[in-house]
Amino acid sequence: MFVCIHGQQLPAKVSLPDFAYSFSPLVEETSADTVVIDVEGCALRFGSAYELAIEITKQAKAKEPGGLGCKVNVALAAKPDAAIYAARNFKGLTFIAPGEELNALGELPIENLISPNFKFQISNSKLQGSNSKVQSPKSKVKDKKGKQTLDIGPWILDDAKLEEIFTTLRLWGVRTFREFAELPVAGVSERLGQEGLKLRELASGKSNRHLKLRQAAPEFRNAIELEYPIAELEPLAFILARLLNQICANLNAYALATNALEVELKLEQGATHEIKLNLPYPMRDHKVFLKLLLLDTEMRPPPAAVVGVSINCEPVKPRVLQTGLFIPLAPQPEKLELMLARLAKLVGAKNIGSPELLDTHRPDAFRVKRFELKEAKRKKRSQQQTAVSVQQSANTNQFELSTQHSGLSTQQSLGFRVFRPPLRALVQAEGGCPREISAWNKNKSVHGKVVGVAGPWRTSGEWWRTDEWARDEWDVAVQGSGQTGGLDSKEIGRPRQVLYRIYRELPHGAWFVEGVYD
Amino acid sequence: MRAAVSKVEIESEIAARFSTAFQLHEKRPAEVISTGIPEIDLFTLGGLPRGAITEIFGRASSGRTSFMLSALADATRHEEVCAVVDTSNSFDPKSAIRAEINCERLLWIRCANNLEHAFKATDLLLQGGGFGLVLLDLGDVPGNSAKRIISSWWYRFRRTLEPTPTALVVIAEESCVRSCAALALELTGETSLWSSTNEGPDEGFKSRGRSPVLSSFPTPAAVEAHCRPVNQSSLPHSTLLQSLSFQVHCQRPLFLNRRAGEVLCSP
Numbered sequence: 123m124f125v126c127i128h129g130q131q132l133p134a135k136v137s138l139p140d141f142a143y144s145f146s147p148l149v150e151e152t153s154a155d156t157v158v159i160d161v162e163g164c165a166l167r168f169g170s171a172y173e174l175a176i177e178i179t180k181q182a183k184a185k186e187p188g189g190l191g192c193k194v195n196v197a198l199a200a201k202p203d204a205a206i207y208a209a210r211n212f213k214g215l216t217f218i219a220p221g222e223e224l225n226a227l228g229e230l231p232i233e234n235l236i237s238p239n240f241k242f243q244i245s246n247s248k249l250q251g252s253n254s255k256v257q258s259p260k261s262k263v264k265d266k267k268g269k270q271t272l273d274i275g276p277w278i279l280d281d282a283k284l285e286e287i288f289t290t291l292r293l294w295g296v297r298t299f300r301e302f303a304e305l306p307v308a309g310v311s312e313r314l315g316q317e318g319l320k321l322r323e324l325a326s327g328k329s330n331r332h333l334k335l336r337q338a339a340p341e342f343r344n345a346i347e348l349e350y351p352i353a354e355l356e357p358l359a360f361i362l363a364r365l366l367n368q369i370c371a372n373l374n375a376y377a378l379a380t381n382a383l384e385v386e387l388k389l390e391q392g393a394t395h396e397i398k399l400n401l402p403y404p405m406r407d408h409k410v411f412l413k414l415l416l417l418d419t420e421m422r423p424p425p426a427a428v429v430g431v432s433i434n435c436e437p438v439k440p441r442v443l444q445t446g447l448f449i450p451l452a453p454q455p456e457k458l459e460l461m462l463a464r465l466a467k468l469v470g471a472k473n474i475g476s477p478e479l480l481d482t483h484r485p486d487a488f489r490v491k492r493f494e495l496k497e498a499k500r501k502k503r504s505q506q507q508t509a510v511s512v513q514q515s516a517n518t519n520q521f522e523l524s525t526q527h528s529g530l531s532t533q534q535s536l537g538f539r540v541f542r543p544p545l546r547a548l549v550q551a552e553g554g555c556p557r558e559i560s561a562w563n564k565n566k567s568v569h570g571k572v573v574g575v576a577g578p579w580r581t582s583g584e585w586w587r588t589d590e591w592a593r594d595e596w597d598v599a600v601q602g603s604g605q606t607g608g609l610d611s612k613e614i615g616r617p618r619q620v621l622y623r624i625y626r627e628l629p630h631g632a633w634f635v636e637g638v639y640d
Numbered sequence: 641m642r643a644a645v646s647k648v649e650i651e652s653e654i655a656a657r658f659s660t661a662f663q664l665h666e667k668r669p670a671e672v673i674s675t676g677i678p679e680i681d682l683f684t685l686g687g688l689p690r691g692a693i694t695e696i697f698g699r700a701s702s703g704r705t706s707f708m709l710s711a712l713a714d715a716t717r718h719e720e721v722c723a724v725v726d727t728s729n730s731f732d733p734k735s736a737i738r739a740e741i742n743c744e745r746l747l748w749i750r751c752a753n754n755l756e757h758a759f760k761a762t763d764l765l766l767q768g769g770g771f772g773l774v775l776l777d778l779g780d781v782p783g784n785s786a787k788r789i790i791s792s793w794w795y796r797f798r799r800t801l802e803p804t805p806t807a808l809v810v811i812a813e814e815s816c817v818r819s820c821a822a823l824a825l826e827l828t829g830e831t832s833l834w835s836s837t838n839e840g841p842d843e844g845f846k847s848r849g850r851s852p853v854l855s856s857f858p859t860p861a862a863v864e865a866h867c868r869p870v871n872q873s874s875l876p877h878s879t880l881l882q883s884l885s886f887q888v889h890c891q892r893p894l895f896l897n898r899r900a901g902e903v904l905c906s907p
Contacts, residue, residue, distance in 0.1 A: 451805060452721045453770030461768035465749060469757050473750040476743050477733035488733040493747045495721060535739035537705025539730040565753060620701045640705035
């Protein structure tokens with residue numbers, strides 16, 4: 123059963139929804155002057171539905187706090203739309219027994235079907251999750267083509283269509299709800315379409331639907347004030363786990379996730395310590411969040427004991443990933459984040475990531491950016507099958523072909539190993555060209571005779587900065603040198619050459635070994 | 641010595657009756673990941689074994705890094721997620737880009753010459769799972785230090801890898817993984833092809849073929865006269881060294897008794 127309260131001349135200070143919420147939490151705020159209450163569960167407190175309707179009427183007249191101080195129309199019906207029609211059209215208390223909707227509403231004029239207030243009610247019944255938004259009863263919306271439309275029922279009905287239906291009904295001599303409800307369904311459908319059918323259902327009082335209840339705005343924030351300061355990580359972990367568990371449960375309830383978590387730790391001296399987790403993918407696993415926070419806290423411990431913890435997160439839609447048979451495996455996002463956090467703790471956050479070249483000619487200019495795994499591109503099945511067949515043929519023909527690879531059929535990219543920092547070298551040069559080189563540090567040593575050389579190649583740039591560079595680069599083949607040690611026994615008697623890139627800084631003339639071709 | 645001879649004699653006598661008893665049974669990899677070098681793929685039964693350790697060792701300028709870049713490029717081209725554990729911070733991003741590695745799918749971990757960090761990082765990567773190729777670069781670690789790495793690390797890696805599709809490749813100067821490696825390849829630098837630039841300082845700089853030797857040296861004035869800023873030229877620096885070729889020797893597994901193959905690398 124549903125109780126509809128309709129107040130036409132409500133005082134400005136009172137709120138009809140607040141009044142309705144004092145009877146039941148299941149309230150649909152249909153419009154500013156109309157609310158519908160689902161009486162289910164109110165029996166223990168107010169008795170039957172009829173007793174509840176009487177109580178509402180009494181309370182509405184009362185002027186003390188909690189009452190409206192005015193008369194309202196109250197209607198009780200088995201269908202919410204029938205209750206709304208009755209409350210809007212009949213004064214005082216109206217009770218419509220189940221199955222008697224048409225008898226009660228049958229004499230109402232047909233124009234009341236689309237009274238502005240009712241139009242708004244129907245449109246609201248279709249809106250999902252936006253009940254808190256208040257619209258003007260006569261609000262009109264524009265469709266994609268920019269056409270003025272009235273939002274009624276499950277359909278968007280434009281003015282012209284609505285006018286056409288009611289013109290037709292007038293021409294047919296249909297004046298009341300009853301006359302409209304007694305029309306055959308098939309005929310109405312043929313002549314007025316689905317919109318006409320919906321209007322007929324409303325007129326017969328058989329339209330049934332769920333109430334659109336107002337839901338409290340979800341809050342994804344949790345905080346706790348501690349009775350005593352915490353100076354160790356383990357008890358702090360318990361506090362964080364509790365708060366995170368609640369937040370993740372909320373996220374889970376709303377089918378949301380988060381990719382930004384902010385933790386504020388209140389410290390003893392009144393200062394605060396903030397931890398911000400920015401995740402590449404939305405997650406809602408409280409265990410992962412806890413481990414990430416603990417790893418971060420271990421790396422950057424707060425300077426004083428913690429007396430309060432506050433966690434706030436930004437809810438976003440969860441990641442939807444379509445996997446495929448032909449997409450290679452990739453680390454799971456949660457595991458990847460944990461692993462990156464552990465690696466960052468081990469070697470430092472600046473030492474892990476994806477390399478990215480900078481837009482400059484400066485030698486060895488790069489930056490390490492955060493490693494974020496993007497989804498693998500889906501390949502066409504034909505390409506995959508081709509790759510598989512190539513690999514299979516490689517496996518099957520290996521023995522025949524292995525004898526033929528004495529020739530150089532393919533060329534690979536030549537690798538280069540950079541010495542960071544570059545080795546300071548002593549170079550003997552003849553006419554500016556290196557002849558003998560000697561360089562060493564704790565781990566590496568380069569020394570020997572230069573037997574091959576190409577260069578120099580002069581580079582310079584960024585003269586407007588204090589750290590400008592200008593140098594001559596050489597590729598040299600050094601014989602008899604060991605990068606890390608002496609000659610192997612197998613290589614004794616055989617000249618060994620190592621290819622280095624060396625350079626001479628032009629302003630100072632100092633020589634360095636930049637790296638080795640490998 | 642006497643016992644050894646006796647064993648050989650006994651084996652030779654009963655080998656005809658129990659031939660399979662004296663054959664080496666080594667586990668063959670079910671899946672492999674391509675190295676990107678067809679010669680080596682054919683040479684190693686399709687590529688690097690997944691779920692196992694592959695060891696690539698050789699001296700400096702033996703082609704280890706070129707091999708590494710090639711494998712990474714091929715793996716990232718096939719959308720595999722790869723990781724490089726760079727023990728000595730020697731990874732060159734410019735070479736990686738030139739080798740057409742998709743750096744978006746490459747995790748680079750710099751360990752600043754800390755061997756312990758490198759092994760712990762590798763362990764974390766393998767435990768995390770999901771990587772197609774993990775490269776542990778010990779190329780600049782002295783051979784003596786590499787040999788002192790305790791075997792339990794390798795056993796641990798091998799055990800962790802077994803149920804996973806990850807291929808772990810260890811780049812080293814000398815062989816250090818020992819029996820834990822399912823595949824061990826020794827690389828030996830062979831020839832290097834040199835060329836100077838056309839705008840080079842002197843013809844004396846140009847030398848091609850094996851063991852290039854300078855015939856004459858230019859004067860400083862000639863050097864100054866022919867040098868010009870790289871930013872004004874379209875010729876990249878790397879054209880100075882045209883190519884490097886290396887030999888590949890398979891040390892393990894024993895059933896893969898292959899002769900060396902030769903690979904040519906060019907900048």
